[in-house]
Every structure is written in C-alpha cells, then in structure tokens.
Amino acid sequence: MxxxxxxxxxxxxxxxxxxxxLNNTSYVHPETKKRVYAAAKELGYQPNVMxxxxxxxxxxxxxxxxxxxxxxxxxxxxxxxxxxxxxxxYATLFCNTEDNPATEKECLNRLRNGFADGIIIAGTGYxxxxxxxxxxxxxxxxxxxxxxxKRLSSIxxxxxxxxxxxxxxxxxxxxxxxxxxNGSLDLAPYKGRHDGYCKAVKQLGLNEYLSQxxxxxxxxxxxxxxxxxxxxxxxxxxxxxxxVDIQGLGVIRALTERKIKMPEQVKLISLTGHAVGRMLExxxxxxxxxxxxxxxxAAHMVIDEINAPADQKPSTQHVSFGTxxxxxxxx
Amino acid sequence: MxxxxxxxxxxxxxxxxxxxxLNNTSYVHPETKKRVYAAAKELGYQPNVMxxxxxxxxxxxxxxxxxxxxxxxxxxxxxxxxxxxxxxxYATLFCNTEDNPATEKECLNRLRNGFADGIIIAGTGYxxxxxxxxxxxxxxxxxxxxxxxKRLSSIxxxxxxxxxxxxxxxxxxxxxxxxxxNGSLDLAPYKGRHDGYCKAVKQLGLNEYLSQxxxxxxxxxxxxxxxxxxxxxxxxxxxxxxxVDIQGLGVIRALTERKIKMPEQVKLISLTGHAVGRMLExxxxxxxxxxxxxxxxAAHMVIDEINAPADQKPSTQHVSFGTxxxxxxxx
DNA sequence: CTGAAAGCGCTTACAG
DNA sequence: CTGAAAGCGCTTACAG
Numbered sequence: 098m099x100x101x102x103x104x105x106x107x108x109x110x111x112x113x114x115x116x117x118x119l120n121n122t123s124y125v126h127p128e129t130k131k132r133v134y135a136a137a138k139e140l141g142y143q144p145n146v147m148x149x150x151x152x153x154x155x156x157x158x159x160x161x162x163x164x165x166x167x168x169x170x171x172x173x174x175x176x177x178x179x180x181x182x183x184x185x186x187y188a189t190l191f192c193n194t195e196d197n198p199a200t201e202k203e204c205l206n207r208l209r210n211g212f213a214d215g216i217i218i219a220g221t222g223y224x225x226x227x228x229x230x231x232x233x234x235x236x237x238x239x240x241x242x243x244x245x246x247k248r249l250s251s252i253x254x255x256x257x258x259x260x261x262x263x264x265x266x267x268x269x270x271x272x273x274x275x276x277x278x279n280g281s282l283d284l285a286p287y288k289g290r291h292d293g294y295c296k297a298v299k300q301l302g303l304n305e306y307l308s309q310x311x312x313x314x315x316x317x318x319x320x321x322x323x324x325x326x327x328x329x330x331x332x333x334x335x336x337x338x339x340x341v342d343i344q345g346l347g348v349i350r351a352l353t354e355r356k357i358k359m360p361e362q363v364k365l366i367s368l369t370g371h372a373v374g375r376m377l378e379x380x381x382x383x384x385x386x387x388x389x390x391x392x393x394x395a396a397h398m399v400i401d402e403i404n405a406p407a408d409q410k411p412s413t414q415h416v417s418f419g420t421x422x423x424x425x426x427x428x
Numbered sequence: 429m430x431x432x433x434x435x436x437x438x439x440x441x442x443x444x445x446x447x448x449x450l451n452n453t454s455y456v457h458p459e460t461k462k463r464v465y466a467a468a469k470e471l472g473y474q475p476n477v478m479x480x481x482x483x484x485x486x487x488x489x490x491x492x493x494x495x496x497x498x499x500x501x502x503x504x505x506x507x508x509x510x511x512x513x514x515x516x517x518y519a520t521l522f523c524n525t526e527d528n529p530a531t532e533k534e535c536l537n538r539l540r541n542g543f544a545d546g547i548i549i550a551g552t553g554y555x556x557x558x559x560x561x562x563x564x565x566x567x568x569x570x571x572x573x574x575x576x577x578k579r580l581s582s583i584x585x586x587x588x589x590x591x592x593x594x595x596x597x598x599x600x601x602x603x604x605x606x607x608x609x610n611g612s613l614d615l616a617p618y619k620g621r622h623d624g625y626c627k628a629v630k631q632l633g634l635n636e637y638l639s640q641x642x643x644x645x646x647x648x649x650x651x652x653x654x655x656x657x658x659x660x661x662x663x664x665x666x667x668x669x670x671x672v673d674i675q676g677l678g679v680i681r682a683l684t685e686r687k688i689k690m691p692e693q694v695k696l697i698s699l700t701g702h703a704v705g706r707m708l709e710x711x712x713x714x715x716x717x718x719x720x721x722x723x724x725x726a727a728h729m730v731i732d733e734i735n736a737p738a739d740q741k742p743s744t745q746h747v748s749f750g751t752x753x754x755x756x757x758x759x
Numbered sequence: 760c761t762g763a764a765a766g767c768g769c770t771t772a773c774a775g
Numbered sequence: 776c777t778g779a780a781a782g783c784g785c786t787t788a789c790a791g
C-alpha cells in the first residue's frame with residue numbers, strides 16, 4: 098500500500114503538506130493541492146487507519162457487545178447501529194458473549210485496549226465495575242436493551258409498560274387466566290416485564306401465573322417447557338405472555354402438540370416482537386420495540402460522547418422507547 | 429492507560445526490556461522479569477493494540493462481510509467464526525452489505541486500509557476485482573457460502589448435491605410435480621441448487637417448475653409470492669423446494685391461507701436449514717449445512733493464511749461441506 | 760542479559 | 776504557504 102511518503106515523493110512536497118492537503122486541515126496552494134491529489138490518485142493512496150488512530154488517540158471504531166445474534170432482537174438492533182455508525186464514519190466491531198460473564202469480560206478488555214473508542218453493550222450485569230472503569234478511562238460506554246448499571250447511559254424500551262399493556266390488552270380480549278413466561282429477574286428487561294405483568298394482574302384482580310425451566314431463558318425449549326408447565330398447572334389458562342419471540346415459538350409448538358386451538362382457547366402475545374412474528378403459520382401478536390431506531394440512537398449517543406471534548410462530556414442519559422402492540426392471529 | 433514507559437519507569441528498566449519480558453521474546457533475568465511483571469500488574473498495564481499493529485503490520489483482526497444477519501444462515505456462521513477467531517486471539521470486525529455492491533465496496537476498502545489482516549466474505553460478486561487486489565496486497569481473503577471468484581479460497585456447501593438430493597427425497601415420498609423457489613443465478617448457491625434441481629428433475633423425467641417475483645430474493649415475501657405463483661400455475665403441484673428458510677416461511681403462509689394441507693397435499697423442503705425450521709408450528713424439513721463448523725473452518729483458514737510467511741502462503745483451496753437432510757413435519 | 764536507537768505511518772505545533 | 780521535527784506506543788535488530 099502506498100503511504101504518505103510515496104505520495105509526497107511523487108508530488109515533490111513534504112509529507113506534512115500531503116497530509117494537510119488531503120485532510121483539508123489548513124490552507125495549501127491550489128497548484129500544490131492539485132499535484133498532491135493527482136499523486137494520491139495515481140498511487141491509490143489510502144490512509145493507514147492504525148497510524149491515524151495511534152497518532153490521534155482515536156480509532157473511529159465502536160465495539161458492540163451482545164449476548165447473541167441468532168433469532169433475537171439484537172440482530173435487528175445491530176443493523177441500526179452499523180448503519181448509523183457507518184454514516185458517521187465509524188466501523189463496528191462486535192462480540193457476542195452468550196451471556197457468559199467471563200467471555201464478556203474478555204471482550205471488554207480487548208475493546209478497551211485500543212480496539213474501540215466507544216462501547217455499546219447489552220450486558221450480563223456481572224461486569225458493571227469493569228464498565229465503569231472503562232468509562233472512567235475515557236472510552237464512551239452506552240448500555241442498550243439492558244440497563245444494568247444506573248451510572249452509565251442507556252437506551253432501553255419501556256418494559257414495564259410493555260408487560261402492563263399486554264395484560265390489559267388480553268383482559269379486554271376476555272382473558273382472565275394469564276400466564277407469564279419470562280427470564281432472569283437480574284436482567285432489567287425481564288424484571289421490567291415481570292413488574293408490569295404483576296402490577297396489571299393485581300390491578301385487575303387476576304391471579305399471577307409464573308413459570309420456569311432449566312433451559313436457557315432465551316430459547317425455544319424454555320418457552321416450550323414453561324408453556325407445558327402453565328397448561329398443566331392452570332387448566333383454565335386462556336392466555337400466555339412470552340418475554341421474547343423465540344419463547345413464543347416454543348409456546349405455539351406446545352399448544353399445537355396438545356391440540357389446543359390458538360387463539361380460540363389460548364391466546365399468545367410476545368413481549369419482544371421482531372421480524373419473525375409476522376411470518377409464522379399463525380402469526381404472532383407482539384409488543385414491538387423500535388429495534389432499528391434504538392440501534393441508530395445508541396450509535397449516535399456513543400459517538401456523540403466520543404466526539405465531545407474531554408471537559409464537556411455529556412452527562413449520563415437514559416432513553417426509553419415505547420413499545421407498540423401489533424395485533425396478529427395469535428390473539 | 430498505562431504504557432510501556434510507565435511500567436519501565438516503575439520497574440527501573442528500559443522499555444525494551446519490559447517489552448521482551450512481557451512478550452517472552454528473549455531471555456530476561458528472572459529477577460528483572462519479576463519486577464517487570466509486578467510493575468505491569470500494579471499499573472494494570474495492557475498493551476496498546478494499535479501501536480503493536482502499526483509496528484508489526486498486523487492487527488489480529490479479521491473482517492467479515494455478509495449480506496445480512498437477520499433470519500439468515502449468516503448469523504449462525506458468524507458465531508462459528510467469532511468463536512474460532514477469538515480462540516486464536518483474533519477479533520472479528522463485521523459489516524453487512526444488504527447485498528449492495530457499493531456498500532460492499534466501501535466495507536472492503538475500509539477493511540483493507542489497516543482495519544483487518546484478513547477478510548471472510550459472502551459477497552455479491554460485483555467486487556471480485558477489488559477482492560483480488562486486496563489479496564494481492566497481502567491481506568488474506570476467504571470466500572464463504574458464495575464462491576463468486578475461483579481464484580480465491582472458499583468454504584461452501586455442496587449446493588448442487590443439496591438440490592439434487594432434495595428432489596430425489598421428494599420423489600421417493602411420492603411427489604411428481606415439484607416446484608423450485610430460488611434466487612439470482614448470479615450467486616453461486618442459487619445457481620448450484622438450481623442446477624441440482626434441474627438435473628434430478630430431468631433424470632426422473634419430471635417437469636421443471638421455476639418461479640420468480642419482484643421481491644428481494646432472501647425474503648418472506650419472495651417465498652410467499654412464488655408459492656402462490658406455483659400453486660396458480662401448476663394445479664397438481666405436490667411439493668415445493670425453497671432455497672432458504674425465510675422463503676419457506678412464506679410458502680407455509682401461502683399454503684395456510686389457501687387451506688392447503690401440508691404435508692398431505694403439498695410438501696415443503698428448505699434447502700438451507702437453520703435453527704428456525706425445527707421451531708415452527710409445522711416444523712420444516714430441510715437440508716442443513718454445518719453452519720457453525722463452516723464458520724470455524726473459514727476463520728481457521730483465513731488466520732492460517734495470515735500467519736503463513738509471505739514466501740509460503742497456502743495455495744487457493746476450495747472446501748465444500750455436505751448438507752444433511754433433516755426430515756420434519758413438512759414432508 | 761539489557762540499553763539505545765530506529766522506525767511503523769501518520770498529525771500537528773513550530774518556524775520561516 | 777510549506778518544511779523539519781517531534782511524537783503516538785510499541786518491537787526489534789544492533790551493540791555491548
């Protein structure tokens with residue numbers, strides 16, 4: 098690859114002049130500029146981003162840490178992040194942790210050591226201390242989806258309203274025995290949805306039906322097992338709320354195998370709708386969060402923080418997006 | 429962040445000694461080593477990867493370029509790549525192009541300019557020239573899923589066998605009027621599946637039923653439209669082969685709306701099974717490719733190429749994985 | 760066994 | 776308006 102030196106030699110000027118001409122960073126005589134441009138073009142010069150980064154202490158790269166990609170809302174959010182980051186001249190470096198705190202720690206350490214100027218994370222909550230250290234060391238950190246640490250900025254959906262609204266919606270549809278399939282209450286989104294569910298159930302004078310399984314929370318199997326458990330325990334069950342789509346798929350499967358008609362006998366709603374819901378044999382009603390938009394916002398936020406001068410970093414902000422009910426065939 | 433200089437000062441040695449001690453790159457007196465380690469630990473020293481990269485001309489990062497993440501086989505492959513890359517000490521930088529050649533070009537240029545030591549790509553086929561240039565400039569390039577350029581190494585599945593086998597399987601199930609929903613023949617996987625389908629259909633003396641729509645090829649809508657078209661055109665149609673799962677979802681939807689019973693009246697098989705197939709209300713028979721393994725292999729291959737000395741780079745290799753029929757309820 | 764020095768490819772005060 | 780020089784944080788011949 099051609100370097101500044103090569104361009105400088107060809108254009109018969111100093112490398113500093115080439116740098117200035119190419120970056121438009123101070124006045125350069127038009128004639129000189131023309132020569133420099135021509136030389137750069139002829140050699141196919143492309144700046145070495147590592148050298149730029151080293152020199153400027155910036156890498157124009159953000160790291161994104163998510164628990165998984167597959168069949169989860171994160172792949173949609175990631176597209177938003179990547180799109181926005183690219184339009185702002187940033188590259189995206191992603192890691193997925195499978196919700197393993199040790200893997201997460203390793204990713205974060207790698208990112209901090211010069212890999213990234215900023216980090217967007219949907220974390221496990223086990224590395225909050227490390228995240229604060231990273232933030233303190235001058236790397237911008239934004240939480241998304243999961244607000245596990247109050248002292249760091251975040252972009253989330255209003256999970257409590259989401260859980261609450263879903264119950265009310267089902268109630269108006271005539272459901273009176275509504276079960277919840279959820280995940281670890283240590284994770285903010287599950288906690289929020291749980292609280293919203295409980296609040297609404299209490300307010301409406303209904304019974305609370307919770308469920309759990311030994312499977313990973315974010316799985317088809319978890320949804321399947323929990324649905325069977327709820328159906329066994331609550332003969333009159335007439336609605337199931339699943340925290341995420343993939344659990345909803347498990348629920349549908351369980352209902353089908355038991356020949357329970359959906360939505361006639363049991364209705365189903367997912368609290369984290371993503372694209373798959375509308376594509377099903379029986380399409381799934383869900384609370385949709387603006388994943389793409391949230392991703393763009395997160396990217397924007399972290400890049401703003403990166404670009405702010407050290408003495409006027411924006412203060413911690415928490416942004417919450419509303420979710421929207423999209424009614425389909427499962428209710 | 430602490431630098432070598434800080435550690436050196438604390439340990440009362442030269443920075444070069446610190447470097448040697450920490451990297452075990454030549455003998456250092458045990459006493460000295462101990463002091464250096466202690467100092468490094470005390471300061472929480474972490475090497476600046478940019479500086480290392482600049483100095484060594486290596487970044488220990490591979491770039492991955494895919495058309496999309498969402499509801500596609502790529503998210504599974506990506507996990508394999510990331511896992512393997514991490515275990516070999518490499519970070520993964522990913523870009524998604526939405527199959528837009530211009531976006532792809534931009535990604536590739538960014539990666540070549542010091543962002544990555546190697547590139548794994550499922551490309552559009554419109555930037556083959558650029559890819560060869562990148563390869564020639566010393567950056568390892570491996571194609572995956574799509575072999576668009578013979579002169580670059582690749583990891584693919586045996587698409588032709590996949591299409592061929594699917595037809596024979598359906599034939600043995602009693603199907604005689606088998607339609608294909610596919611994608612652009614400019615892309616290797618679609619071309620391969622098309623060829624396999626045609627070959628088998630001819631061999632068995634059946635009719636060829638192809639379909640097309642104006643929707644993006646890798647979409648629910650494409651599957652839905654094409655299914656309707658096939659059903660309209662071929663009243664006796666008894667089987668549909670869909671190139672990818674998401675098209676299969678569209679097919680199921682079309683069949684459901686027409687109240688056509690699957691598998692009794694029409695059978696369905698997807699030629700690129702990924703995790704969603706087994707989670708459906710009517711689970712989907714599919715040809716599964718070992719996505720995770722392919723990802724790991726691709727990462728391994730590109731990293732081997734990166735690590736090989738310049739004078740003995742491995743020659744171009746093409747690796748093809750077999751696909752496996754997983755029978756489920758849709759056939 | 761360890762230090763001094765050069766250099767990776769840039770940017771940016773500092774002169775002039 | 777442009778050049779010479781310093782320096783970002785490392786690694787690695789070269790001495791000794």
